[in-house]
Amino acid sequence: MSLYNMEDFKKKCKVFGIDLSEVQIEKFMDYYKLLIEWNSFMNLTAITDFEEVVLKHFVDSLAVCQMKEFFDIIKFSEGKSNVGDGNAFLENKQVSLIDVGTGAGFPGIPLKIIYPDLKVTLLDSLNKRIKFLNTIIDELNLKNAETIHGRAEDFAKQQSYREQYDFCVSRAVANLSTLTELCLPFVKVEGYFISYKSEKLKEELSAGEKAIKILGGKIERQEEYLLPDTDIKRSLLMIRKVNDTPKKYPRKAGTPAKEPIS
Ligand code: SAM
Numbered sequence: 001m002s003l004y005n006m007e008d009f010k011k012k013c014k015v016f017g018i019d020l021s022e023v024q025i026e027k028f029m030d031y032y033k034l035l036i037e038w039n040s041f042m043n044l045t046a047i048t049d050f051e052e053v054v055l056k057h058f059v060d061s062l063a064v065c066q067m068k069e070f071f072d073i074i075k076f077s078e079g080k081s082n083v084g085d086g087n088a089f090l091e092n093k094q095v096s097l098i099d100v101g102t103g104a105g106f107p108g109i110p111l112k113i114i115y116p117d118l119k120v121t122l123l124d125s126l127n128k129r130i131k132f133l134n135t136i137i138d139e140l141n142l143k144n145a146e147t148i149h150g151r152a153e154d155f156a157k158q159q160s161y162r163e164q165y166d167f168c169v170s171r172a173v174a175n176l177s178t179l180t181e182l183c184l185p186f187v188k189v190e191g192y193f194i195s196y197k198s199e200k201l202k203e204e205l206s207a208g209e210k211a212i213k214i215l216g217g218k219i220e221r222q223e224e225y226l227l228p229d230t231d232i233k234r235s236l237l238m239i240r241k242v243n244d245t246p247k248k249y250p251r252k253a254g255t256p257a258k259e260p261i262s
Contacts, residue, residue: 097165185245
């Protein structure tokens with residue numbers, strides 16, 4: 001189908017339990033081509049080599065699929081599993097996910113390609129990236145995917161976004177304390193905020209634990225792993241929302257980064 005090594009991409013996805021279909025492979029190829037095309041006139045990614053984009057953007061974004069809680073809830077919503085039977089959180093619903101500070105769409109777009117039934121919101125404060133994402137949504141024919149141009153601090157205050165999502169994900173946006181203030185307000189009680197981190201998670205955790213508690217979260221799980229076939233370390237932190245986020249959070253735009261809860 002192409003000059004690119006799709007077998008290697010498939011193999012890497014398999015490590016996280018994903019069997020890529022031909023349709024999904026085509027969508028990833030279109031995404032790659034548009035990413036490179038738009039990157040020639042706007043700053044979307046420093047990584048452009050195909051194999052590197054596959055590993056550090058596509059496969060890295062999909063690492064969350066290895067987390068049982070994420071997988072079970074998504075699969076339940078697709079009617080392929082009976083996990084969670086009788087759980088009000090899972091009944092009669094389409095699972096929703098918001099990607100805060102999505103940039104060129106990571107991890108939100110790869111997750112949407114893999115789970116087409118997922119209702120995805122991609123939020124970023126840079127409008128030119130939102131324009132790129134709107135093109136991706138159109139060209140890849142992704143249904144139930146929307147973009148929002150704005151700051152997380154502002155949208156998390158709005159009733160139609162606050163505590164509306166089953167999952168919030170975020171990669172490479174801020175330190176854990178700041179990020180939790182930007183992300184947890186979007187999550188429903190019993191939903192999850194999943195933070196993609198490098199190997200430095202432990203250092204951030206000691207500073208972030210207080211913020212997680214104040215904002216209504218509880219650390220559910222930490223996953224440390226290597227990107228497939230490499231020695232690149234990554235971690236995922238899964239925070240379950242156990243209480244409503246107090247109304248005063250997030251504080252006004254810029255404050256969570258300037259004065260992280262500590
Ligand atoms: N998540 C993507 C990734 O992993 O490739 C992009 C990471 S990029 C380093 C950080 C992105 O977060 C930028 O696109 C920036 O505009 C966005 N961002 C930073 N602070 C934000 C905020 N308070 N609200 C919304 N977007 C924000």
